[in-house]
Amino acid sequence: ENIIFNGEIIERSKVNIDIEDRGYQFGDGVYEVIRVYNGKLFTKEEHINRLYESAEKISIQIPYEKLELIQTLEELVQVNQLDTGIIYLQLTRGSFPRQHGFPKSDVPPVYVAYTREMPIPKVSMDEGVKGLLIEDIRWLRCDIKSLNLLGNILAKQKAAESGCFETIQHRGEEVTEGSSSNVFIVKDNCLITRPVSNLILNGITRQVIIKLCQENGISFKEEIFTIDDLLEADEVFISSTTSEVMPIIQVNEKVISTGKPGKITRKLQQLFQQKIGM
Ligand code: PLP
Structure with missing residues (x-):
């Protein structure tokens, strides 16, 4: 090798x-x-x-x-x-x-x-996965893709121990990001993700998704959202280089909407596949 x-x-x-x-x-x-x-x-x-x-x-x-x-x-x-x-x-x-x-x-x-x-995680992307809410205990420069990942690692381990794919971290009421992903919600046909700051990594997949929205007339805004917004959302997904557009169908005990990957999530998955030429 x-x-x-x-x-x-x-x-x-x-x-x-x-x-x-x-x-x-x-x-x-x-x-x-x-x-x-x-x-x-x-x-x-x-x-x-x-x-x-x-x-x-x-x-x-x-x-x-x-x-x-x-x-x-x-x-x-x-x-x-x-x-x-x-x-x-x-x-x-x-x-x-x-x-x-x-x-x-x-x-x-x-x-x-x-x-x-590393194959594309097709089954999970089709069926959706579970998320676990956890307080974001990381430092205040999460915009840096640093090798120092203890906070992220401890969070991810908690998720695994709870049978979840990913954690959804929050600082107080505000959702920040996953332990290795960005978080999106859909409410009333509008896609929402947190604006970039020192508290999250500006994911490349996140940026691709925003561009896909602009190119395809999907309504979108960058806005801080809360745990309540997340639990009451019509759709939730996370994004990352390895997970692409990954539907979250349950957060803790709360099933998101119908418990199936949502319409806009599906649409973005399709557009994403087109973009990568698969
Ligand atoms: N946020 C964190 C903390 C991450 O570690 C990652 C990627 O691993 C992401 C977000 C998503 O970034 P990208 O889409 O560039 O993979």
Whole structure:
């Protein structure tokens, strides 16, 4: 299996990550997950742009050109003969004797990327899944796609233990986002999602969905909504790179509307499939 290590495609078993890598010790780094459909990277520019933005927000300088990065990722997909799956990539602040403050400025980031086969979750997308409400205990810079994911991990584990696919996090009454997804509701034929701020990640899938609404005359607004709005919604779905448009048919004990994926959710799933050419 081939991977990318500091810009070079090499055999996975040849990689050496230092025990004092700051990603390992502090979660001090940023990452992306990019979907690969039919051997092609979906919304690659958007993901790479977000990677550079996340890195900039925590003062990591990426020592590669964006185009160079994309080309190597495409080469990796080719040599690994990946058809449907994902690319995971991360950059840490590098390796340095442990101290909280940044290392000297000449310490280069450590960059790793690999591919994984991952089918489209067709059955769940058809039938819908359950969500679990949970207080959002994460830090106040959820706009950064940081390797530090403890809050998200603890939330996701709670969901799994409750037989749910995903958590729906809230700060007080306000819904923020899933543990690895954005949340949408439909009320009176209008799609609603929370506006971007420091409290959520601006999902690339979220952005694709907003564009699909604009292109197809689906009424849409970015507005803060509450737990009550969610429970009383006509439709609920979450969005992410790996889950695409995933219907939520139950939240805690409350069945959403008829308990089936809703009309607008279905429509967006269709439009999304068209967009990716499947
Ligand atoms: N919010 C969080 C916290 C995430 O981790 C993710 C993705 O993993 C998303 C939202 C959705 O983002 P995207 O659509 O870019 O995958």
